[in-house]
Amino acid sequence: MLLGKKRELGRKVEEIKIGEKLKLTEKIEDKDLLLYLGLTNDSNPLYIQHDFAAQTTFGKPVVPNIMLTGILTSAVSKYVPGPGSYITGQQLKFLKPIHHYATIDFLLEVVEVNIDHNEVIVQVEGVDENGEIAVQGQITANPPRIVE
Structure with missing residues (x-):
């Protein structure tokens, strides 16, 4: 934790450009599932x-979709636009289940910047080890505004 430590704010809306991309790779571990x-x-x-799970069509335990959502929203909070961002909306589709121990490549891309409304829209996609899209959608966020 960074309690008591001053953190730099993420980028202002004017500093963000359409087409910016971020790629993350996450491996889902038992500890992550147990914490959730x-x-x-x-x-x-x-x-x-x-x-x-063996009795279901999934065949083995699956990762809760809200955990995948958390990974994506965390990336917005950490990187695009970064610390101080506030997520105002999300629209995600979960196209296939992710199983324990999976490695997922997430791609985030800024597709819209609205300076007047201090808002960015980030397109998101998660691809599994087989190259198949498991999750896709958009996250809308307000970049931090500096109080002067």
């Missing part, structure tokens, strides 16, 4: 119990 389940008290056996 503990934090949310989500006890869906599809997320953690192999014997239960």
Whole structure:
């Protein structure tokens, strides 16, 4: 944690350009799943119990979609536009399940910048190890504004 440490604000809307891209690679580990389940008290056996998931069409436990959403919104908060950003909307489609231990390549691209409304729209996509799109959509965020 960065408690007590002053952080630099992310970029202002005027500094962001359409076409900017960011690529992240995330590997889903047991610790990530257990933290999510503990934090949310989500006890869906599809997320953690192999014997239960084996009875479903998924065949094995899947990663909760909200975890994938968290990875994407975290990237907006950290990088595009960065610290101080406020997410105002998201529209995501989960096209296929992600299983435990998967490695996902996420691509974020700025597709719209509205200076008057202090808003950016970031197109997002997550591709699995087979090169298949697992998640895609858009996140809308307000970059930080400096108080003067």
